Amino acid sequence: MGSYDPRTDTGIPTEPVGSLPRPSRLQKAYADYDAAKITKDELESFQDEAVEDSITRGEATGAPIISDGEQHRSSFATYSITDTLAGTGLADNLSAGGQYFAIFADGHNRQLPRLTGGPFRYKSFSSDSLKKSIKLASKPMKQAVIAPSMLALLYPLNGELPGYSQAEFEEDLCNECEKDIRQAFEAGAQRVSIDFTEGRLATRADPRNPWTGAGKLPYFIELNNRVIDRFSAEERTKIGVHTCPGGDRDSVHSADVPYSDLLPELFKLNAGYFLMQFASERDKDPVLEMIGKHRREDANGVPQVCYIGVTVTQSPRVESAQEICDLLVRAADFIPKERLGSTDDCGFSPFSIDEKPNHGSPDYAREVAFQKIANRVEGTKMAAEKLGIGVPVAA
Numbered sequence: 001m002g003s004y005d006p007r008t009d010t011g012i013p014t015e016p017v018g019s020l021p022r023p024s025r026l027q028k029a030y031a032d033y034d035a036a037k038i039t040k041d042e043l044e045s046f047q048d049e050a051v052e053d054s055i056t057r058g059e060a061t062g063a064p065i066i067s068d069g070e071q072h073r074s075s076f077a078t079y080s081i082t083d084t085l086a087g088t089g090l091a092d093n094l095s096a097g098g099q100y101f102a103i104f105a106d107g108h109n110r111q112l113p114r115l116t117g118g119p120f121r122y123k124s125f126s127s128d129s130l131k132k133s134i135k136l137a138s139k140p141m142k143q144a145v146i147a148p149s150m151l152a153l154l155y156p157l158n159g160e161l162p163g164y165s166q167a168e169f170e171e172d173l174c175n176e177c178e179k180d181i182r183q184a185f186e187a188g189a190q191r192v193s194i195d196f197t198e199g200r201l202a203t204r205a206d207p208r209n210p211w212t213g214a215g216k217l218p219y220f221i222e223l224n225n226r227v228i229d230r231f232s233a234e235e236r237t238k239i240g241v242h243t244c245p246g247g248d249r250d251s252v253h254s255a256d257v258p259y260s261d262l263l264p265e266l267f268k269l270n271a272g273y274f275l276m277q278f279a280s281e282r283d284k285d286p287v288l289e290m291i292g293k294h295r296r297e298d299a300n301g302v303p304q305v306c307y308i309g310v311t312v313t314q315s316p317r318v319e320s321a322q323e324i325c326d327l328l329v330r331a332a333d334f335i336p337k338e339r340l341g342s343t344d345d346c347g348f349s350p351f352s353i354d355e356k357p358n359h360g361s362p363d364y365a366r367e368v369a370f371q372k373i374a375n376r377v378e379g380t381k382m383a384a385e386k387l388g389i390g391v392p393v394a395a
């Protein structure tokens, strides 16, 4: 494992969440694969082409750390259990028609498969695609993985599966999640962040989606810590958690849920850093105040670093570097500047099939995403200079 210093190049750390919009030709290839018009190898060649473009253009933004844009993945939530969103290549002991993961503000929904029995096993791990991507990169890479709390929704909300208790499932699930993180580091990821978008949604109490009213947030925190606590303090400085109100088809699922429902609980996670949606929050100072109040300087041996979102991933408007700098300088009034970082509000396209309606097309949304990332990097450098945070001198 290398020794990436997140202050390299920008003084204040800056890191993407993970996904980028898939090009139209890749989205068409997914549909063609589901319709059995092309082979798995052919789909993979489209994925590889999009990964290469994501890495080349990601590096051109000047970012100190990049992702591969998750172009190989069906989605941020389901990459380990299905090849496509339509359910081609579903893992063993799963079938279609599980709980809604979320119902979004524009009315569309995303549904999970359901577990039919045990054991629960991943069919692919993050490292499977990272191993291929990392060969193409000259900059450090990060990897996003899914939280156990999301996949816990595969188990029936009420009752137990015959022959496979919830406790047995949770043990299998935690083992798979731990393996996913360890293998990503072994494949060369410098940082691994855990996607926890269901955290804020967990207090929504949407009657159309019963799990959101079942008081699951404390359970989610406990389950995620069961995995996080398997790592040493040194390892956890490189393990982050991402929170957001969702992001799909340029719509969100829990922006109307008060951030104050989540934040005091969120920082109970013993992670070393947090990638936090922020730019799209309307009332910003109270959020910064809560982050400053609830983040822990000692989370079982690691100080929690808060990367705040400075770009809105649902909007085609490109934030200027100056605007981003101003947000970060303001944040430093509430969060110690040596514990501050910047990120995007969310992945730019967490699901493989995403028309990006606010943008007009996924191809245009890709262009916008790279511009936003370039400005995030530039604005972060400006803020570091203004706050007197130097770039470390190379050894």
Ligand SMILES: [Zn+2]
Binding pocket: 017, 197, 242, 243, 244, 245, 246, 247, 345, 346, 347
């Ligand atoms: Zn997100």
